[in-house]
Amino acid sequence: MKKYIYSLLFMMTVSSCSDFLDTVPTDFITQKNYFKTETDVNTALTGIYDVLGKTGTYGRTIYFELDISDESFNGLSQQTMDLSLNNYDASDVKVHNLWTLLYDGINRANIFLENIDNEDLNMNPEKVKTAKGEALFLRAYYYFLLVTNWGDVPLKLESTKSVSEVNMARTESEVVYNRIVADMETAFSMVQPASAYAYNSRITKSTIAGILARVNLKMAGYPLNKTERFEEARKWALVVMDTENGHELNPDYKQIFINHCQDIYDTKECLWEVEFGKVATGGQEEEGSLGAITGIGNSDKAFGYSYGAMRTTERYYRSFEEGDLRRDWTINNYYYGTVNGISNTHVPYSDAQIYNRSNAKWRREYETATPKNVGTTPINFPILRYSDVLLMFAEAENEVNGPTDEAYEAVNQVRRRAYGLNLPVPPADIPSDVELPENLDQTDFRLRVQKERSLELGFEALRRFDLIRWGIYISTMRDLSNEIKNTAPSSYKYAGRTADNTSDRHLLLPIPSLEIALNKLMKQNPQW
Incomplete structure (x- = not known):
């Protein structure tokens, strides 16, 4: 069993079928007198974390259907309508489930924060403070996912207490972002440092600082364009990079x-x-579903079944430079075949077989937990990695101070690892094409950081988010559509479906139709 808050205590179940404003939760502990022991607190806190692992969030939707961009396409060729194809409407069940699950998590956090200060609670005050900080951060993070995907959303800071609490108007996104930042900064002072845990699925100071860098970069870009936020992103990335925190690249x-x-x-x-x-x-x-819906396609259930549904685009494959070791791990250079009677043999792809290849970062042949399930896996999903923090720092530093030595070093740390040179290497021994070219201006450095983020963080639910905040999502997808039409093999022309369907309205998701029907103050996003 993994050492995680989920497995400390029994898991609490949640129904994602009811609208968050329509019903009073019946599956979450709401009694004020419940919070009496540390076990009670941990159980309730577990329920807030639980939302992260649902199929409708990081179990699948956020990194598969919601993040297909110029890096990848949905390889299930028989589909014509799907969130992953940018061909859907406000009644789409995945859109509805993501919205509902995030508000479920917010409501759970609100209940927790309203009830944890129970005078009968027998628990170390420092542990109470830590738990409150985690709940406060998770509520803010769920709002971050909501506001980045829907824009203006209802800001609900109290738990649902009556079936009459149905009608809530949308709050301006800038107000929501400001509350997210305020709550995350408060939570930072309450939670433990990363060194307090031997695992990384619990909220720590490093978690919050890194996500604050991400939030502030989003605020500095589209649609708010609050460029003063680059300084805040830089500040919080530096907090993570402080050597006392012990973070470094693998x-x-x-x-x-x-x-x-x-x-x-x-x-x-x-x-x-x-x-x-x-x-x-x-x-x-x-x-x-990491490795099962994604991964290298394979029908062998014992070895590790995978649909291999998330395929790479030729554009993404060719964006990697010669010698970059990340390419043939991020994108598989072999498939599983039978050779001399031996099944699951690695059979190399030819140079022309690019669209056959998949998101291969998580490969079930390495999975150790058995028996291996067909549709699901126990493989963890990384929301935040140290290399992401280095690249966020470099981006923010460049916007604030230009391409300084510190910005260069942050990117070059990531690039040296990509070429197998992560250990300290004398400058004279570093090949000239490994590190960034010298004397880049601010614009060229910005473009190099944007490319490096894709090379390093591909298939990790960040590409669409990045393209939108940089204001280039629509133009990128239109360029991709033209490329696929002109260069893809005839049998893979369908790889351009998502790009073909993309229009301005896809910068935001539609408010779910059920929410519109129930909430009389809710208004739909433009063009939906």
């Missing part, structure tokens, strides 16, 4: 993802992961 890029498959925690590289665990009977504690 020397071997591929080992990051092998560790996820083998239930090995790397708290230096991975600052925050969503935990997925397998119970002794072979069932799932949480319904993760």
Whole structure:
């Protein structure tokens, strides 16, 4: 069993079928007199974390259907309508489930924060403070996912107490962002440092600082364009980079993802992961799909079944430079075949077979937990890695001070690891094409950081988010559409479906139709 808050106590179940404003929760403990012991607190806190691991969030939707961009396409060719194809409407069940789950998490956090200060609670005050900080941060993070995907959303800071609490108007996104930042900064002072835990699925100071860098970068870009926020992003990235926190790059890029498959925690590289665990009977504690819906396609259930549904685009494959070791780990250079009677043999792809290849960061052949399920895996999903923090710092530093030596070094740390040179290497021994070219101006450095984020963080639910905040999502997808039409093999022309469908309205998701029907103050997003 994995050492995680989910497995400390029994998991609380949640129904995602009811609208968050329509009903009073019946599956979450709401009695004021419940919070009497540390076990009570941990159980309720577990329920807030639980939302992260649902199929409708980081179990699948956020990194598969919601993040298909110029890096990848949905390889299930028989589909014509889906969130992953940018061909959906306000009645789409995945859109509805994501909205509902996030508000479920917010409501759970509100209940927790309203009731934890119970005078009858028998618990160390420092532990109470830590738990409150985690709940406060998670509520803010769920709002961050909501506001980035829907824009203006209802800001609900009290739990649902009556069936009459149905009608709530949308709050301006800038107000929501400001509340997110305020709550995360408060939570930072309450939670423990990363060194307090031997695992990385619990909220720590490093988690919050890194996510605050991400939030502030979003605020500095589209749609708010509050460029003064670059300084805040820089500040919070530096907090994580402080050597006292002990974070550093794993020397071997591929080992990051092998560790996820083998239930090995790397708290230096991975600052925050969503935990997925397998119970002794072979069932799932949480319904993760890494390596099963993604991964290298394989029909062998014992070896590790995978749909291999998230395919790479030729644009993404060719964006990697010669010698970059990340390419053939992020994107598989072999498939599983039978050779001389031996099944699951690695058979190399030809140079022309690019669209056949998949998101291969998480490979089930490395999965150690058995028996292996067909549709789900216990592989953790990394929400935040140290390399992401380095690249966020470089981006923010460049916007504030230009391409300084510090900005260069942050990017070059990531690039040296990509070429197998992560250990200290004398400058004279570093090949000239490994590090960034010298004397880049601010614009060119910005473009290099944008590219590096894709090379380093591909398939980690950040590309669409980045393209939108940089204001280039629509133009990028239109360029991709033209490229696929002109260059893809005829059997893979369908790879351009998502790009073909993309229009201005896809900068935001539609408010779910059920929410519109129930909430008389709710207004739909433009063009939906």
